[in-house]
Amino acid sequence: MIKFGKGNLRVPQWSRRVFMVAGGCTPFRKYFPEYKLEELVMMGYKMMLEDNDLKMSPKEIKDSIQYCAYGEFADHFQDQLLCEAKIHDYLGLDPLWNNGIKTGGATGGAAVLNGAMAVASGYADTVLVCGWERMDEVDTRTGNFYISTAACKDFETRMGRIYSSYYAPMANRFAEAYNLSEVTRAKVAVKNRGYAMSNPNAQQPGHHTVDEVLASRMSAYPLRFLECCAMTAGSASVLLCNEEMAYKLSDHPVELFMAGGTHTLRVADRRHMEIPLLPNEPEGMYDELLADSGRWPGFESFLAARFAAYLAYRMAGVHEPLEELDLVELHDAFTISDIQTYGDIGLRPYGQEPDYIESGDAYFGGKCPSNLSGGLLGTMHAVGATGIWQAAEVLWQIQGKYDKFHGEDKWWQRAGKQKPADWKSLQVPDAKQGLWISHAGVGSHVTCGILRKAW
Amino acid sequence: MTKPYEGPLATQFIGTPSEIYDESGDFWVVDFPRSITHHHTYGLLTPFFKGLTEGKLMATKCTNPECTENSTWLPPRADCPDCYARTEWVEAPTVGKIYAYTMLDYAGIGIEMETPYWQVDVQLEGVDTIFKGWLKQGKPVTGMPVRAEFRTNNPTHTILDVCWVPIED
Numbered sequence: 344m345i346k347f348g349k350g351n352l353r354v355p356q357w358s359r360r361v362f363m364v365a366g367g368c369t370p371f372r373k374y375f376p377e378y379k380l381e382e383l384v385m386m387g388y389k390m391m392l393e394d395n396d397l398k399m400s401p402k403e404i405k406d407s408i409q410y411c412a413y414g415e416f417a418d419h420f421q422d423q424l425l426c427e428a429k430i431h432d433y434l435g436l437d438p439l440w441n442n443g444i445k446t447g448g449a450t451g452g453a454a455v456l457n458g459a460m461a462v463a464s465g466y467a468d469t470v471l472v473c474g475w476e477r478m479d480e481v482d483t484r485t486g487n488f489y490i491s492t493a494a495c496k497d498f499e500t501r502m503g504r505i506y507s508s509y510y511a512p513m514a515n516r517f518a519e520a521y522n523l524s525e526v527t528r529a530k531v532a533v534k535n536r537g538y539a540m541s542n543p544n545a546q547q548p549g550h551h552t553v554d555e556v557l558a559s560r561m562s563a564y565p566l567r568f569l570e571c572c573a574m575t576a577g578s579a580s581v582l583l584c585n586e587e588m589a590y591k592l593s594d595h596p597v598e599l600f601m602a603g604g605t606h607t608l609r610v611a612d613r614r615h616m617e618i619p620l621l622p623n624e625p626e627g628m629y630d631e632l633l634a635d636s637g638r639w640p641g642f643e644s645f646l647a648a649r650f651a652a653y654l655a656y657r658m659a660g661v662h663e664p665l666e667e668l669d670l671v672e673l674h675d676a677f678t679i680s681d682i683q684t685y686g687d688i689g690l691r692p693y694g695q696e697p698d699y700i701e702s703g704d705a706y707f708g709g710k711c712p713s714n715l716s717g718g719l720l721g722t723m724h725a726v727g728a729t730g731i732w733q734a735a736e737v738l739w740q741i742q743g744k745y746d747k748f749h750g751e752d753k754w755w756q757r758a759g760k761q762k763p764a765d766w767k768s769l770q771v772p773d774a775k776q777g778l779w780i781s782h783a784g785v786g787s788h789v790t791c792g793i794l795r796k797a798w
Numbered sequence: 799m800t801k802p803y804e805g806p807l808a809t810q811f812i813g814t815p816s817e818i819y820d821e822s823g824d825f826w827v828v829d830f831p832r833s834i835t836h837h838h839t840y841g842l843l844t845p846f847f848k849g850l851t852e853g854k855l856m857a858t859k860c861t862n863p864e865c866t867e868n869s870t871w872l873p874p875r876a877d878c879p880d881c882y883a884r885t886e887w888v889e890a891p892t893v894g895k896i897y898a899y900t901m902l903d904y905a906g907i908g909i910e911m912e913t914p915y916w917q918v919d920v921q922l923e924g925v926d927t928i929f930k931g932w933l934k935q936g937k938p939v940t941g942m943p944v945r946a947e948f949r950t951n952n953p954t955h956t957i958l959d960v961c962w963v964p965i966e967d
Contacts, residue, residue: 503902511917516940561914564903564914609873609930614867642919
C-alpha cells in the first residue's frame with residue numbers, strides 16, 4: 344500500500360490569477376506537405392492574434408509577450424532537435440525566454456501549465472503557449488514505432504511497437520471489472536467522430552454506427568481502428584495573461600485553474616494504493632470496490648488523472664464536477680482511455696464509468712457534454728498541440744464562439760473543405776465553466792485544467 | 799608539407815541524391831533515408847537479462863529495514879523508489895496467473911514476432927508489480943495459470959527471451 348506524504352498533497356496556490364484570452368489552430372491533416380512546420384505554427388499563431396476579438400493589434404500583442412512555452416512530443420517526428428529555437432525565431436520572438444515542454448501525450452497540457460506558472464509567478468504578464476507535431480514524415484507503422492518508444496524500451500517497447508497494445512489490456516481488464524460492453528466503447532467513437540463533422544479542422548470526421556466501429560480492423564484486441572486516434576500534422580496556440588492584461592486585451596477573458604499528476608510509465612509497475620478522494624467523495628466510499636478488485640489504480644484507472652483532478656478541483660473550488668462543469672474535453676486517444684478518465688475526474692464514481700455515456704450526460708444537450716470538438720478520435724492528435732487545442736475549444740465554448748470558429752465559411756475554406764449542408768452548432772448555451780484533460784502514455788502524465796467565465 | 803587548411807580545396811558531393819517523394823503540388827517533399835544502430839546498456843539490470851538466458855526470472859527486493867514498503871520489483875529496479883536504498887536480487891516464481899491480455903494484430907515497424915499474437919500481463923506471487931510478456935501458445939483468460947519459458951538457446955538478449963505458456967491441469 345502506497346501512501347502519500349502530507350507535503351505531497353498540498354494544493355497549488357498561485358501568486359497571481361491566470362487568464363486565457365485567445366486561441367488558434369491549423370486545420371489538422373494526416374499529411375500536410377503544402378507547409379513547413381514553422382509555417383503551420385505561424386498559421387495557428389496568427390489565428391490566435393487576429394481572430395479572437397482582442398483589443399490590441401497583432402503587433403501590439405506580439406510586443407507584449409514576455410515568455411513562450413512550447414509543446415512538442417517527439418524530436419523523432421520533427422527529425423529536428425531544438426525545434427523550439429526554429430519556431431521561436433520564425434515567430435520573431437527572440438530574445439524572449441522560451442521553454443520546450445515534453446510530457447508525451449500530455450505535452451500540450453503541460454505547456455499550458457508551464458505558461459500559467461510563468462504568469463502566476465510574475466515572470467511574465469503575457470505568455471504564448473504554442474505546440475505542434477508533424478507526424479507525416481514517416482509511414483504509419485514507423486510512426487507507431489516512434490510513439491511506442493514512449494513506452495519502456497527495456498521491458499515493453501519491443502512487444503508490439505504500437506501504443507494501442509498498452510491500452511488494450513486495460514480495456515479487457517476494465518470490461519471485466521466494471522461491466523463495460525464494447526458497444527459503450529464504440530459509442531464514444533461514434534459520438535466524437537460525429538461531433539467532428541461540425542469542426543472544419545477535423546481530420547477524421549464521420550457519421551459512423553456502432554456496428555461499423557466494431558467491424559473495423561483490429562489494432563490490439565479489443566481496440567478497433569475506429570477506436571484509436573490517428574497521427575496528425577498541425578499546431579495550436581493560446582494566449583495567457585495576468586488579470587490586468589487579460590481585461591486590457593479582452594472583454595471576455597476566462598480564468599484558468601490547473602494542476603497535473605504523474606504515474607510510472609509502466610502500467611504493470613503500479614502498486615496498490617489509497618484512492619485520493621475528490622471533494623464530493625466521502626471517506627470509505629470505495630471500500631467495497633477495493634475489496635473486489637484488490638488493487639487501485641490497477642489497470643482500470645489512472646492515478647495521474649485522479650491526482651490532477653484532486654488538486655485542480657480544490658484550486659478552483661469545484662465540488663460536484665457533473666453539476667458545475669458545463670462541458671469537458673477529454674483525451675480520447677482511445678475509447679477506453681476516455682472511459683477510464685470518467686471515474687478519475689469524478690464524472691461518475693469509480694465502477695460506474697459506462698453510465699456517463701449510457702445516461703446521455705456525455706452528449707450535446709446532456710448534463711456535461713464531452714468532446715464536442717470532435718476530440719482526438721475525430722479531429723486531431725498532433726501530439727504537442729493537442730492539449731493546447733483542447734483548451735482553445737473549451738475557451739471558445741465559454742466565450743460563446745463555437746459558431747464563429749466552426750461555422751464561419753472562412754474556416755471551411757481555409758481547410759479546403761465544403762461546409763456540410765447539415766452543419767450543426769454544438770455551442771453549449773451559456774457555458775460558464777469547462778474542463779480539459781491532457782494525458783500521456785498510459786497515464787504517465789496528466790494535466791487537469793479548468794476554465795471559468797470571468798466577465 | 800602544406801596542411802589541408804593552408805591550401806585551396808576542391809570538394810565534390812559524395813552522398814546519394816535525395817529522391818523527390820512527392821511533387822504533386824507547388825511543393826517538394828524529399829526523402830532523407832538513414833539506418834541507425836544504438837548501443838544500449840542494461841546497466842545494473844544486466845543480471846535480469848543474463849538471468850533470462852539461464853532460465854531464471856530475476857526480480858529485485860528492497861530489504862532496507864527502514865523502508866515502509868519493502869516491495870519486490872519485476873521489472874527489477876536497482877534503487878528502491880520508496881527509500882532510495884540499493885535493492886537485492888531475488889528469484890521470482892516462474893509460474894503465475896494472467897492479470898490482463900491483448901491480442902496484437904497491427905504492429906509497429908520492426909516487430910520481432912509473427913502477428914497476431916497474445917500479449918499477457920502476469921501476476922506472480924510475492925511480486926508487487928505485474929509483469930508484461932507474451933503467450934507462446936494458447937488463448938489467455940483472466941486468472942489462467944501460466945508458466946515462464948525461456949529462450950536459452952540462441953537468446954535475443956532482450957525482454958523477448960521470456961514468454962509464457964498455459965499450465966495444463
